[in-house]
Amino acid sequence: MRDFSYLRANSVEEAxxxxxxxxxMLLAGGTTLLDLAKCGVAAxxxxxxxxxxxxxxxxxxxxxxxxxxxxxxxxHVAADTAIQAQYPAVSEALSQAASAQxxxxxxxxxxxxxxTRCAYFRDPSTFPACNKRNPGSGCSALEGVNxxxxxxxxxVACIATYPGDLAxxxxxxxxxxxxxxxxxxxxxxxxLPGTTPHKxxxxxxxxMITAITIPASVAARHSTYLKVRDRxxxxxxxxxxxxxxxxxxxxxxxxxxxxGLGGAATKPWRARAVEDALRGKALEPDTVKxxxxxxxxxxxxxxxxxxxxxxxxxxxxxAILKTGAMA
Amino acid sequence: xxxxxxxxxxxxxxxQTLTVEPRVTLLDALRDHLELTGTKKGCDQxxxxxxxxxxxxxxxxxxxTLAAQVEGRKITTIEGLSxxxxxxHPVQEAFLEHDAFQCGYCTPGQIMxxxxxxxxxxxxxxxxxxxxxxxxxxxxxxxxxxxxxxxEAAKVMS
Numbered sequence: 001m002r003d004f005s006y007l008r009a010n011s012v013e014e015a016x017x018x019x020x021x022x023x024x025m026l027l028a029g030g031t032t033l034l035d036l037a038k039c040g041v042a043a044x045x046x047x048x049x050x051x052x053x054x055x056x057x058x059x060x061x062x063x064x065x066x067x068x069x070x071x072x073x074x075x076h077v078a079a080d081t082a083i084q085a086q087y088p089a090v091s092e093a094l095s096q097a098a099s100a101q102x103x104x105x106x107x108x109x110x111x112x113x114x115x116t117r118c119a120y121f122r123d124p125s126t127f128p129a130c131n132k133r134n135p136g137s138g139c140s141a142l143e144g145v146n147x148x149x150x151x152x153x154x155x156v157a158c159i160a161t162y163p164g165d166l167a168x169x170x171x172x173x174x175x176x177x178x179x180x181x182x183x184x185x186x187x188x189x190x191x192l193p194g195t196t197p198h199k200x201x202x203x204x205x206x207x208m209i210t211a212i213t214i215p216a217s218v219a220a221r222h223s224t225y226l227k228v229r230d231r232x233x234x235x236x237x238x239x240x241x242x243x244x245x246x247x248x249x250x251x252x253x254x255x256x257x258x259x260g261l262g263g264a265a266t267k268p269w270r271a272r273a274v275e276d277a278l279r280g281k282a283l284e285p286d287t288v289k290x291x292x293x294x295x296x297x298x299x300x301x302x303x304x305x306x307x308x309x310x311x312x313x314x315x316x317x318x319a320i321l322k323t324g325a326m327a
Numbered sequence: 328x329x330x331x332x333x334x335x336x337x338x339x340x341x342x343q344t345l346t347v348e349p350r351v352t353l354l355d356a357l358r359d360h361l362e363l364t365g366t367k368k369g370c371d372q373x374x375x376x377x378x379x380x381x382x383x384x385x386x387x388x389x390x391x392t393l394a395a396q397v398e399g400r401k402i403t404t405i406e407g408l409s410x411x412x413x414x415x416h417p418v419q420e421a422f423l424e425h426d427a428f429q430c431g432y433c434t435p436g437q438i439m440x441x442x443x444x445x446x447x448x449x450x451x452x453x454x455x456x457x458x459x460x461x462x463x464x465x466x467x468x469x470x471x472x473x474x475x476x477x478x479e480a481a482k483v484m485s
Contacts, residue, residue: 001350002350003330003348003349003350004349004350005330005349006332006349006393006395008395027393027396030391030392030393030396031373031388031391034352034373034390034391034392034393035372035373035391037350038371038372039372047349047393049393049395049396051396052399075385098462099376099461099462099463100386100440100443100444100447100449100459100460100461100462101376101379101386101387101388101440101462102373102388102462104385104386104387105387105388105391105392232457232458232461233457233458233461234461234462
């Protein structure tokens with residue numbers, strides 16, 4: 001890890017001033033920044049420690065929604081009884097992510113900004129080509145080992161998967177990222193790679209995530225997160241789904257449904273085609289099965305990740321049926 | 328030597344002063360500067376759990392924590408686990424009793440993680456223990472005995 005200077009921010013204003021300077025990175029939980037600094041992917045000249053800032057770790061839930069401060073720890077949000085009751089998909093996504101130690105370190109703001117696990121991105125000394133790290137240098141994953149790579153939202157420049165769980169639940173539940181006063185919907189916060197895979201989110205230089213909010217809804221209260229992976233624990237998703245459902249008073253007809261898809265796309269993916277196909281329909285296994293196929297409309301596989309075209313709709317289908325049985 | 332900074336760290340109840348570069352992790356500070364080599368360096372990239380310590384009572388990975396970041400926090404390492412008289416912690420006793428290791432390299436991290444796991448209330452069943460201990464890898468594969476040790480220690484500590 002290259003040496004850097006260290007500044008402990010005493011106020012948000014001080015952190016933002018520093019963040020606007022070149023080659024500067026904010027340090028919260030450290031689980032991404034220090035990891036990537038050791039891999040040689042991140043090489044900040046100045047690290048601004050924001051972990052000593054007061055008041056940015058609040059978790060508040062009221063009738064309008066949830067407010068989660070950027071520095072709230074994953075483990076604390078996952079264990080919050082109001083989050084568990086009103087936003088079960090959020091709590092479940094957090095509990096199934098990483099390990100107990102990492103969840104005690106990683107913050108909610110940092111969690112959103114975690115970088116892809118693409119092995120080529122993470123290994124610059126062996127694989128110089130990576131459009132995300134070094135724009136225009138090429139992509140080693142397109143014809144490489146790409147079992148974990150994305151099938152949705154890809155481009156010819158990049159097929160790296162967004163690895164997080166939390167953001168999948170957040171995109172389903174219409175959460176909003178707060179950058180101080182500026183607010184951006186989670187779905188707009190994350191960018192598709194297109195020709196600029198190095199630009200992953202809508203944040204400008206000198207901005208930082210201060211909080212996320214999640215509007216209250218029946219669908220949020222009746223939500224779940226289903227994660228399928230190669231190991232039972234401590235592994236990123238091969239495919240995952242966050243689903244929330246609101247029924248009509250008849251208890252069968254779907255009034256509102258929200259579906260986030262994880263592990264299969266270049267950004268936290270909202271499966272709107274599946275939602276549109278199910279809204280107004282009765283929740284029946286055959287209907288759900290055929291609608292879930294729409295989750296992978298337009299998907300492109302690159303060899304190793306072909307199985308995700310079959311897996312992702314099945315995970316969506318199972319998550320819908322599971323949520324429907326609970327609602 | 329151009330960029331060193333003086334830190335005061337609260338480690339196992341004692342204030343330690345050290346002069347380090349800002350990039351020095353808590354793991355390297357403990358092992359190389361404070362001679363507390365009980366905390367082990369496994370992968371050094373946050374994947375194996377060998378470097379687990381407690382910060383303000385919560386288990387974290389010292390390899391992904393800057394020493395500078397934890398100034399003012401209470402750090403507990405495996406050396407700080409036994410009581411003043413030198414008696415082993417119940418989790419340490421349980422690891423011995425249940426032969427919960429082979430080579431022993433992951434053991435300090437396993438024990439620090441297990442102490443927190445039990446304190447968090449996440450040792451209610453073998454499945455729960457396996458889930459909440461999943462951040463600590465054991466390449467000798469001593470997992471069945473580790474689960475036994477955590478389960479039995481949880482009974483003693485309750």
